[in-house]
Amino acid sequence: xQVDHICLIHFRNYDKLDFIPHQRANVxxxxxxxxxxxxLEALYFLSTSKSHRTNRDSELIQLGSEYARASAxxxxxxxxxxxxxxxxxxxxxxxxLIDNKKKNRLPDFVGQLNVVIFSSxxxxxxxxxxxxxxxxxxxxxxxxxxxYLYALSRYRRTLEQRNRALKLVNIGQAHLKTLEPLDQLxxxxxxxxxxxxxxxLAKLNITAQExxxxxAAGNEMLEVNYKPCVPMAGGGPEEVMRSLxxxxxxxxxxxxxxxxxxxxxxxxxxxxxxxxxxxxxxxSQGQQRSTALALxxxxxxxxxESVGESPVLxxxxxxxxxxxxxxxxxxxxxxxxxxxxxxxxxxxxLPVGVLGEVGVFExxxxxxxxx
Amino acid sequence: xxxxxxLAKLVAEFEKLxxxxxxxxxxxxxxxLRISDDQARALAEAVLDVKERIKTCPVCFNFTDQELCEICxxxxxxxxxxxxxxEPRDVAAVEKTNEYRGLYHVLxxxxxxMDGIGPDALRIxxxxxxxxxxxxxEVILATNPTIEGDTTAMxxxxxxxxxxxxxxxxxxxxHGMPVGSDMDYAxxxxxxxxxxxxxxx
Ligand SMILES: [Zn+2]
Numbered sequence: 001x002q003v004d005h006i007c008l009i010h011f012r013n014y015d016k017l018d019f020i021p022h023q024r025a026n027v028x029x030x031x032x033x034x035x036x037x038x039x040l041e042a043l044y045f046l047s048t049s050k051s052h053r054t055n056r057d058s059e060l061i062q063l064g065s066e067y068a069r070a071s072a073x074x075x076x077x078x079x080x081x082x083x084x085x086x087x088x089x090x091x092x093x094x095x096x097l098i099d100n101k102k103k104n105r106l107p108d109f110v111g112q113l114n115v116v117i118f119s120s121x122x123x124x125x126x127x128x129x130x131x132x133x134x135x136x137x138x139x140x141x142x143x144x145x146x147x148y149l150y151a152l153s154r155y156r157r158t159l160e161q162r163n164r165a166l167k168l169v170n171i172g173q174a175h176l177k178t179l180e181p182l183d184q185l186x187x188x189x190x191x192x193x194x195x196x197x198x199x200x201l202a203k204l205n206i207t208a209q210e211x212x213x214x215x216a217a218g219n220e221m222l223e224v225n226y227k228p229c230v231p232m233a234g235g236g237p238e239e240v241m242r243s244l245x246x247x248x249x250x251x252x253x254x255x256x257x258x259x260x261x262x263x264x265x266x267x268x269x270x271x272x273x274x275x276x277x278x279x280x281x282x283x284s285q286g287q288q289r290s291t292a293l294a295l296x297x298x299x300x301x302x303x304x305e306s307v308g309e310s311p312v313l314x315x316x317x318x319x320x321x322x323x324x325x326x327x328x329x330x331x332x333x334x335x336x337x338x339x340x341x342x343x344x345x346x347x348x349x350l351p352v353g354v355l356g357e358v359g360v361f362e363x364x365x366x367x368x369x370x371x
Numbered sequence: 372x373x374x375x376x377x378l379a380k381l382v383a384e385f386e387k388l389x390x391x392x393x394x395x396x397x398x399x400x401x402x403x404l405r406i407s408d409d410q411a412r413a414l415a416e417a418v419l420d421v422k423e424r425i426k427t428c429p430v431c432f433n434f435t436d437q438e439l440c441e442i443c444x445x446x447x448x449x450x451x452x453x454x455x456x457x458e459p460r461d462v463a464a465v466e467k468t469n470e471y472r473g474l475y476h477v478l479x480x481x482x483x484x485m486d487g488i489g490p491d492a493l494r495i496x497x498x499x500x501x502x503x504x505x506x507x508x509e510v511i512l513a514t515n516p517t518i519e520g521d522t523t524a525m526x527x528x529x530x531x532x533x534x535x536x537x538x539x540x541x542x543x544x545x546h547g548m549p550v551g552s553d554m555d556y557a558x559x560x561x562x563x564x565x566x567x568x569x570x571x572x
Contacts, residue, residue, distance in 0.1 A: 178489055
């Protein structure tokens with residue numbers, strides 16, 4: 001799929017932008033804080049309804065403005081073309097529109113424009129806390145599976161209710177029986193979430209191995225493994241549900257005292273190893289960066305396979321994160337049939353030739369000009 | 372702009388109503404000023420009337436102006452069938468379909484620990500008192516398909532099974548597609564829900 005027109009109004013430092021990108025590769029060059037990343041952020045925002053840099057939507061609205069608007073025309077191969085738009089207002093919040101029709105439910109909006117982004121945050125995902133890796137799983141799976149997004153949101157709501165019920169039971173204000181249906185629901189939706197994560201990570205493992213080989217020198221081998229909160233046995237929804245129910249029952253007393261649920265996919269993790277050694281704790285920075293990039297490129301392949309067309313690739317400031325060899329690897333990958341947006345502070349540092357057909361644009365103080 | 376006192380008071384009262392913001396409240400108040408005295412009196416009387424005469428049915432807890440509500444009092448209806456709903460408005464919704472001929476039981480809410488609502492805050496004891504004499508053979512749980520509605524349905528289903536065993540059949544209403552909607556991507560969440568629940572209860 002391709003974005004063939006981007007409009008921004010009062011978005012970050014863009015007062016008003018009308019931008020027609022190149023169908024294939026777009027190299028966006030500019031000094032820091034000129035709006036390079038904000039352009040990629042806008043595309044990511046249109047895809048997921050969230051920013052990858054902040055949890056607060058209001059930060060996306062230009063200082064001194066009351067509202068912001070981002071829209072893009074998306075040309076798609078297997079589905080009809082669409083215009084996708086998000087309007088943000090400091091007072092009225094967020095509206096997500098497709099072809100000018102407001103979508104009130106997230107599953108009706110997310111996944112219409114597919115993007116895969118690589119930025120410094122992804123390196124954090126490799127070396128940081130498990131929550132960052134779960135966030136990665138949630139974001140990626142939400143894009144390719146409406147079922148996942150649904151099960152996840154139901155799971156979260158059930159978890160909130162159960163945690164509150166635990167606290168009430170602890171102070172004698174609720175009966176133990178109240179927990180039973182909540183355990184059942186938590187296990188049902190938790191199992192859906194975990195089965196999908198398991199399937200996704202099995203695929204990601206194979207694809208990331210291949211992507212990693214294209215990035216790293218020598219014969220390093222990357223492995224990506226799911227570390228579920230409970231044993232998944234045969235791996236079917238029923239077995240996982242039973243496994244979760246057992247876990248919840250076992251930990252019930254502890255959970256009541258703590259007032260929180262200690263078993264469930266909200267405690268999952270993903271383990272990455274290079275030649276059998278843990279990437280998070282023992283790998284070099286270069287290996288960690290290659291791992292993060294390999295995961296993202298693998299994700300792009302998986303999205304392509306499950307959606308049936310190529311997602312838009314967003315590579316934010318690859319020069320800061322990757323050495324020359326890995327930059328070449330990343331750009332060579334992008335040239336394999338993706339529309340891409342690559343930001344850099346300097347053209348010399350980027351092996352632009354690898355990209356093939358390319359449009360080069362300069363961003364300065366919220367304005368984009370073709371070079 | 373500041374309104375004359377009686378007008379300001381009316382605007383303030385309208386603003387207390389659910390879903391009415393300051394603008395709508397003003398529009399309604401100005402509308403009242405324009406209508407005839409008779410119309411205004413009819414409206415005021417209807418408001419007072421509803422407060423004086425509408426009570427809850429002592430059996431099903433639906434709203435009624437009778438001692439016993441019309442549905443409970445109707446001998447033509449199937450007294451062996453009981454549809455459990457959260458609110459009186461859900462009774463109206465099921466009645467509108469003209470498909471259901473049994474009786475109702477209004478719980479007065481759903482279980483939601485986050486809102487401090489447990490089973491004891493609902494009319495679940497009253498439900499079990501109704502089931503005790505053996506007239507009711509089937510209970511249809513028709514709470515909404517939210518987490519709270521599902522929690523409530525599952526809670527009641529378990530309790531009925533442990534108290535009455537196989538003597539009372541328990542089913543969960545098939546929350547399906549809204550009428551007239553096409554089964555495209557927009558309805559995926561509903562579809563998935565239906566699938567998720569297909570073997571449940
Ligand atoms: Zn009644």
